[in-house]
Amino acid sequence: MNIQFVDLKAQYNMIKKEIDATINNVLSKGIFIMGPEVLSFEQEFSSYIKVDHAIGVASGTDALHLALIACGIKPGDEVITTPFTAPATTEVIKHCGATPKFVDIDAKTYNIDPSKIEKKVSRKTKAIIPVHLYGQSCDMDAIMKIARKYKLKVVEDCAQAVGTEYKGMKVGSLGHVGCFSFFPANNLGAYGDGGMVVTRDEQIAERVRVLRLHGSPEPYRYTVDGFNSRLDALQAAILRVKLRYINEWISHRNEKAIFYDQLLIKLEGISIPYKEEGNRHSYNYYTICVSGNKQWRDKLLIYLKSQGIHAVVFYPNSLHLQEPYSHLKHKKDEFSVSEWYQDRVISLPIYPEITKKQLEQVVDEIRSYIIRQGAKK
Numbered sequence: 470m471n472i473q474f475v476d477l478k479a480q481y482n483m484i485k486k487e488i489d490a491t492i493n494n495v496l497s498k499g500i501f502i503m504g505p506e507v508l509s510f511e512q513e514f515s516s517y518i519k520v521d522h523a524i525g526v527a528s529g530t531d532a533l534h535l536a537l538i539a540c541g542i543k544p545g546d547e548v549i550t551t552p553f554t555a556p557a558t559t560e561v562i563k564h565c566g567a568t569p570k571f572v573d574i575d576a577k578t579y580n581i582d583p584s585k586i587e588k589k590v591s592r593k594t595k596a597i598i599p600v601h602l603y604g605q606s607c608d609m610d611a612i613m614k615i616a617r618k619y620k621l622k623v624v625e626d627c628a629q630a631v632g633t634e635y636k637g638m639k640v641g642s643l644g645h646v647g648c649f650s651f652f653p654a655n656n657l658g659a660y661g662d663g664g665m666v667v668t669r670d671e672q673i674a675e676r677v678r679v680l681r682l683h684g685s686p687e688p689y690r691y692t693v694d695g696f697n698s699r700l701d702a703l704q705a706a707i708l709r710v711k712l713r714y715i716n717e718w719i720s721h722r723n724e725k726a727i728f729y730d731q732l733l734i735k736l737e738g739i740s741i742p743y744k745e746e747g748n749r750h751s752y753n754y755y756t757i758c759v760s761g762n763k764q765w766r767d768k769l770l771i772y773l774k775s776q777g778i779h780a781v782v783f784y785p786n787s788l789h790l791q792e793p794y795s796h797l798k799h800k801k802d803e804f805s806v807s808e809w810y811q812d813r814v815i816s817l818p819i820y821p822e823i824t825k826k827q828l829e830q831v832v833d834e835i836r837s838y839i840i841r842q843g844a845k846k
């Protein structure tokens with residue numbers, strides 16, 4: 470058995486004709502930097518998210534970095550975020566010279582717990598980065614209420630959440646800025662790196678446009694020190710093809726998730742992902758939680774791998790205890806919810822093309838492990 474975590478070849482094979490044609494088209498035109506493909510993808514992506522501006526950049530990390538600079542984050546500022554995320558979310562705060570202020574997560578959604586944010590707001594706080602983890606939206610009403618009260622910018626980290634909806638609106642359109650990643654394994658993945666900043670704020674959009682092009686609003690005029698952070702024309706062309714399928718793919722992911730739910734709910738010691746009523750989960754990852762401890766979870770991962778099933782832990786180490794943040798002197802158990810889940814979550818294979826038989830095989834192997842090990846150890 471070989472069930473990959475994501476199967477990018479299966480997706481390519483489904484849309485091979487269109488992808489090959491668009492790549493050939495870019496090659497024959499010879500425009501690889503900026504140009505019509507990037508512009509068209511930006512327009513199409515902004516209408517998909519329902520925002521006024523979308524600016525293609527080199528990666529999701531750059532999207533966050535440029536968005537923070539465009540929001541005026543500077544040395545000495547503090548930015549509130551979750552410790553249960555990818556390092557990209559917090560490293561960019563430090564690259565601005567600012568400090569991440571961690572807030573623990575909610576036990577149901579694994580996203581930042583809004584009820585714990587206000588205590589962390591200080592005079593230095595300038596922004597909040599809510600991360601829509603695994604494809605599930607944060608509680609944006611609660612977050613925006615706090616942001617309005619303290620005049621904070623909200624930079625949504627939507628790296629795992631293309632197509633996720635909160636109360637009928639796409640994430641990325643709820644805060645002041647939304648940042649997307651087109652990492653190949655994501656819901657909407659490029660064939661390399663890519664990212665996008667979206668916003669309704671004309672000033673922020675213009676700053677990001679200038680920052681991504683060496684600080685240049687027009688050829689050979691430079692207004693700030695910028696970056697080389699452009700989305701490649703080839704990636705933009707590929708993403709334009711894939712964007713046409715995104716709604717269909719997210720529906721497939723939801724169907725697969727429901728099927729997993731139905732099978733896994735019968736297993737002792739396994740919790741299926743919580744899904745907030747009224748929101749649309751995009752299941753970038755399908756993440757279960759085990760009631761056993763870290764050792765039990767890690768042995769399950771090894772067992773699944775031995776059976777040819779590739780599951781992954783996002784994230785085994787909460788960021789507040791990682792080396793780059795040691796100067797903040799956080800202690801073990803300080804963010805106990807995040808630390809509890811880092812030892813117990815597992816993301817199972819999910820992608821639009823995965824078959825029901827494969828999902829059954831994954832669950833069968835989890836069941837055999839439970840029978841052999843006992844539900845809790």
Ligand SMILES: Cc1ncc(COP(=O)(O)O)c(C=O)c1O
Binds near residue numbers: 531558600626649
């Ligand atoms: C939550 C989160 N934020 C930001 C990023 C950074 O995106 P990229 O890899 O495109 O730079 C990732 C990447 O996986 C992520 O998962």
